[in-house]
Amino acid sequence: MPVLSYIEAITAAMDEEMERDDRVFILGEDVGKRGGVFRATDGLYNKYGAERVIDTPLAESAIAGVGIGAAMYGLIPIAEMQFADFILPAVNQIISEAAKLRYRSNNDWSCPITIRAPYGGGIHGALYHSQSVEAIFANQPGLKIVMPSSPREAKGLLKAAIRDPDPVLFFEHKRAYRLLKEEVPIEEEVIEIGKANQVRAGDDITVITYGLCVHFAKEAAQQLNDEHGIEVELLDLRTVYPLDQQAIVHAAKKTGKVLLITEDNKEGSIISEVSAIIGEQCLFDLDAPIKRLAGPDVPAMPYASSLEKAFIVNQDKIKQAMLELAQF
């Protein structure tokens, strides 16, 4: 099995899907000759040409809106937002149009678009290149939001997103792009959207998270096991909207002590909803108050290293929170 980085896995997923189905195409800023500012589309322009790897004007609403139109026609667009932070001008297109198209047309029209965007901090990106924006979209039935946690996951989930008959927002952690590497099977692997993944089994505490935080939680869980013999049940949400309620409830009931982690601001975040699901369904199985570890409720991640470090959820903070919960 070849070892791929997170971003190489993403490129590979798009490459394979474009190869497999000629309706698949890419549009976005700098995705063509440049191969993307993060190089996610590297090599695809040369392989598939300017017709299928389309450099667009700098206009996010058009990238989304034109993609939606092409999807209505029957093509399968992959629209790239250069940073998740810049998706906001396209929110009307995503929420009013893509999310509602099937419903408002009573199943007549559909919108099989995938919108990719790099999210997350810890790379000195400051306020506008570090944000987690998933919560903005996570109460919009009609949308799906996928946030992969590793290269293998990224590849399998992106292929599923591209094949999905409905709009999918695919948020990739930009720090994970070159930080995470792992063996990715050569044979085709498509990971089902809407299903969470048990990363680690344990009976002391349950940790539920997604994206890059899964990686940190996995490392922290190993440390706690080595140092204190604590067994962590770790659930990777993979799809943060709509949530895999069954897996969440199952994992929460297993230990009765639940730690939820996100890099996003705490208020109204994905894990707030996870917490509500557990609150609704697991009262008699809880052995501790549900604990949330998240970014602070300040507008976004600042530039200075000291402030960035203070903001961001990292392995140490996760380990500390896990230990406290285990000792409760």
Add this chain to the structure above:
Amino acid sequence: MSEITITMPQLGESVTEGTVSQWLVQAGDLIEKYQPLVEVMTDKVNAEVPATFSGEITALLVEEGETIAVGTPICQLKVEGTDDLSESTQTPSENNEKAIDEAAATESMKQRYSPAVLTLAAEHHINLADVTGTGMGGRITRKDIKQLLANQDSTTASAASQQLSETSTRKPHEKKLKPIQVDQLPGDLEIPVTGIRKAIASNMVRATSEIPHAWMMIEVDVTNLVSYRNAEKKRFKELEGYNLSYFSFFLNAVAKALKKFPELNSSWAGDKIIQHKEINLSIAVGSETELYVPVIRNVDEKSIKGIAKDVHHLAKKARTGSLTQADMQGGTFTVNNTGTFGSVQSMGVINYPQAAILQVESIVKRPVIINDMFAARDMVNLCLSLDHRILDGVICGKFMSHVRDILENISGDTTPIY
């Protein structure tokens, strides 16, 4: 032939009513479907309302100029040959009720205890297996436990050996006042017992019937205090704009003594006594007809001036009726300024569920023997009512003499105003 009633249509998304500005038809007119009937004015639009049937107008039900709600009948007409004209009505589904009934019939939830129920059960030594739950599937609800405790409360109140439960935060019952036969004389005035009076009555009955009161009184020589206060009061009034009252000094002394004897700064909580850390003094403030007990918080941390200021503000709020619930919460001990009425001795009723109340009587100049000689001294009586369940004579005696020591030694050095 059938009779049709035309109603006021909803003209516009948020419109709820309309004004009939002009009728375009009258009784007896034969009209065509969609012929304009009436001009209606609403917040959003002015419109002609057309007929929805052809027929003969039999009655106009609304006068011009009248404003009526959407859905109100506006006119009637006779139409030919239709019999199914009523708007369809939906019958509500009964599925939900059925589901609830089924769940209630089982006992599946009997042993599912919520954290709230478990906490209460542990606190009051209740065996949950003996409790019948009224919740879905036989679940024991928090209310079931509360109900159980309330019943125990009323049936076993007199049994001293019984561990009675009563949390300190619990609100007093508003017992229904039963009318009592009173022979009324001509000219008697009947005053209904409502509001504050009712609450006072209920609190007093509760305090006196539940708390075993005991009393003690001491006499304090406050000559130093009087001369100190007289020396400062004019300047204080000029500087601060309100009076430097004796009461502030008494509160100060009580707070200091409570700090030393926290046993008196506590509350009865059924199966336990809660000793409070904060010293929050309730003070009785009366208006013409009502009695309020607002609270000065953390008196031990305040200067004489700070206390005087709080007393002034709370008294003013009581007079203007602007005391809030928050002003009256959190008291840990009560000091009552009975001296203002000229009283020299009284027996206070404890402010439930506190442990004691101190009455500060009038300061009176009296001959006192000092070093075998008569001296004219300023004397005051302090009367303490105590909850004998919580406190005993020894500790209260120590407390009272400490209060006396503080008061008798008051001067600019021991008790600065600022």
Add this chain to the structure above:
Amino acid sequence: MTKHKEIGLSDQAVVDMYRIALTARRLDERMWLLNRAGKIPFLVSCQGQEVQQVAAAFALERGKDYTAPYYRDVGVVLALGMSVQDLMLQAYAKAEDPNSGGRQMPGHFGSKKLKMLSGSSPVTTQVPHAVGIGLACKMRGEDAISFVTLGEGSTNQGDFHEGANFAAVHKLPVIIMVENNQYAISISLKQQVACEKISDRAVGYGMVGETVDGNDPFAVYQAIKTASQRARNGEGPSLVEAISYRLTPHSSDDDDLTYRTAEEVREAKAKDGLLSFKKYLKENNLLSDKKEEELEAAIKKEIDLANEYAEAAPSPDPDTLYQGVYQ
């Protein structure tokens, strides 16, 4: 030679155009009555714009080209094959409404069968969609083009700019028709734009812009026909502005006399494109008084039947509320 023959329209086509425009008008008038009688909660009107709508639709290859109509386009959708009954079902929000099954307000058209994109209420979002269709047609080498309409007020939205610019940069087969009816609810044209014509904006995108009299069916037909030829020839998008006047309040919830005078509306009604169209037909012996009467009667009957059918049709089953969120 008559005007319509000059631009390649047969006698039959012109009579059909008139019939559809008149149907749109009569249907709209009925909708007002139904609203005022409390039968339908809402309507948004097409009156004053039917002629340009029908003429533009006739200039397309109906059945092949894609359209993204906006909420006043009763004329466009009737010309493309939506029926009076379909629109009545929509007005009554009935299950059989082909646009949305009773989910959307009237005026929110859409039909995959008719290649008519589903529209929403936030204005101008349809412009990027139409551009996306144009992009797809070009990528797939399809001869179809993409036709999108919007009001002049919508040309102030970012999506107009983003969509128009994208279409021009990529030379996409797109026609953007602005139906300038002089008002964005209560905001008059002067308060909306500072340029003389909406079509002036085309220059900024590097596309052809043209302004025509929206009350003249032949001018509109010709402008759209020419634009469609450009689109099919790979010469990129066009911006066509058709000027008319909104003869009714913005919607059934609006009172237009709070911001414009009855006199102004009266003057506009005298220039109603439907009247001049009829005059043209009569002058050219395409419509006799008798035929006109028959036409009116036929339209009334069609509307009556549709009305009756739609009113009696079943409402959407509440159990379908959760359907169609995802596949």
